[in-house]
Amino acid sequence: MTDINAVLGAADRALDQSLDRLFDLVRIPSISTDPAYKADCRRAGExxxxxxxxxxFSASLRDTPGHPMVVxxxxxxxxxxxxxxxxxxxHYDVQPPDPLDKWTTPPFEPQKRTGKDGVVRLYGRGTADDKGQLLTFVEAMRAWITATGTLPIKATILIEGEEESGSPSLIPFLKENKAELACDAAFVCDTNMWDAKTPAITTRLRGMVKDEITITGPRVDLHSGAYGGPAANPLRVLSKLLSKLHDKNGRVTIPGxxxxxxxxxxxxxxxxxxLNFSDKKFLKEVGLSVPAGEKGKGVLEQVWARPTAEVNGIWGGYNGAGTKTVIPSEAHAKLTFRLVGKQNPQKILKAFRAFAKAEVPKDCKIEFAAYGSGSPATEIAETSPLIRKTAQGLKEEWKRDTALIGSGGSIPIxxxxxxxxxxxxxxxxxxxNDDALHSPNEKYNLTSFHRGIRSWVRILAAIGR
Amino acid sequence: MTDINAVLGAADRALDQSLDRLFDLVRIPSISTDPAYKADCRRAGExxxxxxxxxxFSASLRDTPGHPMVVxxxxxxxxxxxxxxxxxxxHYDVQPPDPLDKWTTPPFEPQKRTGKDGVVRLYGRGTADDKGQLLTFVEAMRAWITATGTLPIKATILIEGEEESGSPSLIPFLKENKAELACDAAFVCDTNMWDAKTPAITTRLRGMVKDEITITGPRVDLHSGAYGGPAANPLRVLSKLLSKLHDKNGRVTIPGxxxxxxxxxxxxxxxxxxLNFSDKKFLKEVGLSVPAGEKGKGVLEQVWARPTAEVNGIWGGYNGAGTKTVIPSEAHAKLTFRLVGKQNPQKILKAFRAFAKAEVPKDCKIEFAAYGSGSPATEIAETSPLIRKTAQGLKEEWKRDTALIGSGGSIPIxxxxxxxxxxxxxxxxxxxNDDALHSPNEKYNLTSFHRGIRSWVRILAAIGR
Known part of the structure; x- marks a missing residue:
């Protein structure tokens, strides 16, 4: 039986070098979305x-039509x-750093600074997302190897270079290298703790399916004086349709x-x-105060465990300066449905479309343009041994119960x-939550980095032999 | 008592010269909205x-900050x-002629052509709107002066040069020259017959008042995964508000x-x-078939005698290619209310705003941006002696009862x-209706021009001594 303290000690002693390695990596501006940084992306992978x-490790850089993968x-x-x-x-790629003038220190010149609150933070683009995070498990493995000469598990590492630009090469790469990459389970290190003191495992992710509708009324734009009254106005048809998506209790009305x-x-x-979560504070931070979702359900339940039908954009008619007395020919809306449990994206899409068609007068037309086939929700059983072991490893490091949390969004990987x-x-x-991902002055707390490494040391022990 | 036939004969004999004068005027590209044609506008007035x-006449060209007026x-x-x-x-100004490639003959090179249907038409920008129309009364007056040396009325003529560009100089000009311009009544020659055989007087015009609303929910755009459910979505608030403007019978629900x-x-x-009007044909021409206005009322009543609450534009959130999972901070709509009878524009605006405010959740904000103070409807009593006399003059020329019709739009003058x-x-x-005003291949039927002149000859007789 390995002495875990020896491994933790190796991690602690190596912290300065671990930081050097993180800073070296942050210095490479591996901005995947901008072709000007193509060579830098490759350099980060190398x-x-x-x-x-x-x-x-037997490690290699694997070419794709986009940026290369590390396997x-x-x-x-x-x-x-x-x-x-x-x-x-x-993932080794990062978001563009603009607006540059909002950074206190240059985004690709990482700095360790102690705040007035005594907290030590590591500043720079990618210190958190995801270079700092991915190094927590790499440095934990180094500590294991330093202390014991090996790992208590068989490990495969996959570091992507296109996460911030839509991962266009990922699906084909996984398909082509299925045999090589399939393992007992995956650990994804790209999420948050519940708060600075409470570790977390995200076990619920909502699924999603998207749709776009175009309602056509008159075959051309009409003068609202000459036609206002008898002519169907697609903007009104659209408003009515969208208003019927929810009942007065905030429940979605689409049958099924x-x-x-x-x-x-x-x-x-x-x-x-x-979890000591304040609905009030959550809403206040974005300038709201009245919970808008299903009546009788709190924010966490609404965001982590309830589906939504949301309108993301509407447009039609005149939207320039001044006025135009027009009844437009077309009205448009983009929608997303966030899914939970066993909701089937294709069934949801079909049910929505039947519902929408029934709301449109018979001389108007409704057309749909879906984006992709959608994805169902992911729920990882909190009772699974792997979750239990991981939660236990985290608890040992942070001296707090691990929060099993949800996420309202989707993590496609x-x-x-x-x-x-x-x-x-x-x-x-x-x-x-305050790491400023995708924003100026991105940071990663030194505690996140250091105790993140220590957490992985313990998790590896818990899930290994 | 003047022999009306002598005056009509003078008009008939002068028709070729009348046409020459119309074509000379059409050849001047007096496009008021385009500064490049400033000199041409002046030339048309001159x-x-x-x-x-x-x-x-004692006639003069009167300067304004824009194009000059003829008085x-x-x-x-x-x-x-x-x-x-x-x-x-x-008005002597005209619309721009674009798209030029859709014209059979150049817009400012007027042509008389006989169609396969045997109908003779005068083609060119302004042949109808409004150079052809305004010359009908000028040429009728010429016939009177030719035949009798005078007119049976005292006449003032006002020809504007900015009608197609919003008449910015008109109100100040009328105010400054009130004493000179005030008469017993005005004749406005800028409308249509009921059909090619039936003369018409427009006695009803709807009024109008406009508003624009902005609904603000969260103070910034939100991620629809992280906030979808609990966060108020202004697009949904807007849709609900707009959907409540009408009840299931198409009546506007705003109190008062x-x-x-x-x-x-x-x-x-x-x-x-x-009038032998076909609701079905009216809707079919614009690709519709289901009357959308107040239940139980025909198209003519809806357009000429009923008010509306119409949405002219909506926008908010993402409307580009693909999708964006956003709950936007703002949603917008532009609205117009067409008014009839004694509806008061300011009261309507106030009532709408109270109605709209009540529909917005208390943590969202609604703001309004009105355009102008609006105008009430105009209804000219069909029983007035002037209308009766004018209708009689028209009937004598066209051998049909004059239709007393309405217009769904407003004619600000x-x-x-x-x-x-x-x-x-x-x-x-x-x-x-097929004159193609504001469109390529604008035309005026020779019958409209010739019998229009003859109509005015008779109207002047009827309203004069």
Missing amino acids: RIVADLSALG AHFEPKDASAKLPHFLFYG FYDGVSDLPKEMKAQWGK VRYFKDILGMDSVLVGFGL | RIVADLSALG AHFEPKDASAKLPHFLFYG FYDGVSDLPKEMKAQWGK VRYFKDILGMDSVLVGFGL
Whole structure:
């Protein structure tokens, strides 16, 4: 039995070098969305490959039509033992740093600064998202290898270079390298803690399906004087349709919409209740005060466990300066449906379209333009041994129960791993809500980095032999 | 007593010269909205001044901050007789001719062509709107002067040069020249016949008041994954508000909206019923088939005698290619209310705003941006002697009862004459629905021009001594 303290000690002693490695990586402006930084993206991948190779991984940079992927495998010394095999995912690309003038120090010249609050923070683009985060598991593996010469698991590392630009090469890459990449489960390190003191595993992600509608009334734009009254106005037809999507209690009215949606289990509700979350504060931060969702449900339940029908854009008629007395020919809206439980994206789309068609007068036309086939929600059973072990490892480091939380958004990689590679994901990360991801002055707390590394040391012990 | 046939004969004999004068005027590209044609606008005005002066008017071109006005007065020979004094209004400016490639012959090279249907048409920008129309009364006056040496009325002519560009100089000009321009009544020649065989006087014009609303929800755009559910979406608030403007019978629901709206008098309904108007055909021409206005009311009643609350534009959130999972901070709409009877524009605006405010959740904000103070409807009593006489003159020429019709739109000059100069207007014109005003291949039927002149000859007789 390995002495975990020896590994933790190795991690602690190496912290300064770990920081140097993070800063070296941050100095490379690997902005995936901007073709001007193509060589820098490659350079960031190469650095990670070199580092993992030096650590004993068989690592390589794999070309794609876009930016290359880092793939690395570690074979534990004791090859005879049947160790579990896990994949660890992160991404080396970063968001563009604009607006540059809002940065206190240049985005690609990382700095460690102590705030007036005594908190030490690491500033720079990518310190958190995702270079800092991905190095937490890399540096934890280094500590294991330093202290014991091996890892307690079989490990595969996949570091993507296109996460911030829509991951166009990811699906084909996973499909082409399925045999090589399929593991028992994946660890994705790109999420947050519940707060600065409470570790978290994200176990629920809402699914999503998108639609766009165009309602056509008169075949040309009409003068609202000459036609106002008898002529159907598609803007009014659209407004009526959208207004009928929800009843007075905020429930979606599309027939069959809630098929596959279960009530939140009592234990989960109780657990979320302990998170000390303030609905009021959440709304106040964005200038609101009246909860707008389903009546009788709190914010966490609404965002993590309830589906939505949301309008993301509407347009039609005249929107320039002044006025134009027009009854336009067309009206448009873009919608997204966030899904939970076993809601089926295609069924939802079909039900919405039937509902919408029924709302349109018979001399008007409605057309739909979906974007993709949508994705169902992801719910990882909180009772799974892997979640339990991970939560335990985190608890040992942070001396607090690990929060099992949800996310209102979707993290596509989780679906891809499930659908293409057939494996579940465990989402563990050490970011904080104030890390300013995608914004000027992105930072990662030194605590997130250091105790993130220590957390992975413990998680590896918990999930390994 | 003048022999009307002598005057009609003079008009008939002069028709070729009348046409030459129309074509000369059409050849001047007096496009008021485009500064490049400033000199042409002036030239058109000068030509009319010269022509009227030669006819015996005291005519002058009057400068304004924009394009000049033509003002001309005719003192009948028999100055001792107390003749009625009428103002005749038209405009010498025209719409831009684009798209040029859609014209069969160049817009400013007028042509007389006989169609396969045997109908002779005058093609060119302004042949109808309004050069052809305004010359119908000028040429009728010429016939009177040719045949009798004078007119049976005291006449003032006002020809504007900014009608197609919003008449910015008109109100100040009317105010400054009130004493000179105020007459017993005005004749406005810028409207249509009911059909090619039926003359018409427009006696009803709807009023209008405009508003624009901005609904603000969250103080910034939000991610629809992270906030979808609990956060108020201004697009949904807007849709709901707009959907509530009408009940299921198409009636406007704003409290007090119908104050001052009377039911259509039976006689009027009977008269409109005789116009042989097809609701079905009216809707079919614009690609519709289901009457959308107030249930139980026909198209003519809806457009001429009923008010509306119409949405002219909506926008908010994302409307580009693809999708964006956003809950926007703002949603917008532009609205117009068409008014009839004694509806008060300011009261309507106030009532709408109170109604709208009540529909907005208390943590959202609604702001309004009105455009102008609006104008009430105009209804000219069909029983007035002037209308009766004008209708009689038209009937004598066309051998059909004159249709007393409405217009769903507003003709601002009628309000200005009433409010500033204190006089009613009689709207008589000889345009047809297929004249392609503001479009390529604008035309005026030769019949409209010739019998329009003859109509005015008879009207002048009917309203004069």
